[in-house]
Amino acid sequence: MHCHDTPPDGIEQLARKRAGAKLGWYIHASIYIAVNLFLIALATHQGRHWAVFPALGWGLGLLVHATVAWLAMPGGSLYARLLQREREALQRAK
Template sequence: MTALADTELERLARRRAGMKMGWYIHAGVYIAVNLMLAALSYLSGRHWAVFPAFGWGLGLAIHGVVVYLVAGGSAYEGMVERERRRLQANPEPW
């Protein structure tokens, strides 16, 4: 690998690690806030905390899909590899 390729690889690795760390922070805040809401819900005698947990949980799941399956997963890697091979075979952009 050339120095440029190593630099690009480092940038990509840092970007992916940052995306995963963002999801971990999101999940941690989700758990902490929803535990607090569940306690408040229990103390109030009503069970309303399930609604924000469900809505936010859906957002957390979508965030996880984007981070792990689309941006950093094998589907994305496969597309990049196919494009790389196509460009190596025919360097014309269009």
């Protein structure tokens, strides 16, 4: 379904879905950074370098999530700003 074929309530629903996907990526990235910083600190304290393996594996998952949130779905609070941006993009496409 193209944006110009979407009724106004459908545009709202699509905008919310897109903004939610992007906000979900921000949350995922924040947790990735926090956990991997902890793992790096733990591994460094032990004098080992094993923390790179979970960082690389999880980083691949984060990259796939980013691809879906930012490329497969083009176009106050962070959620509200993202939601408004998506609404405006969808309205212009009508």
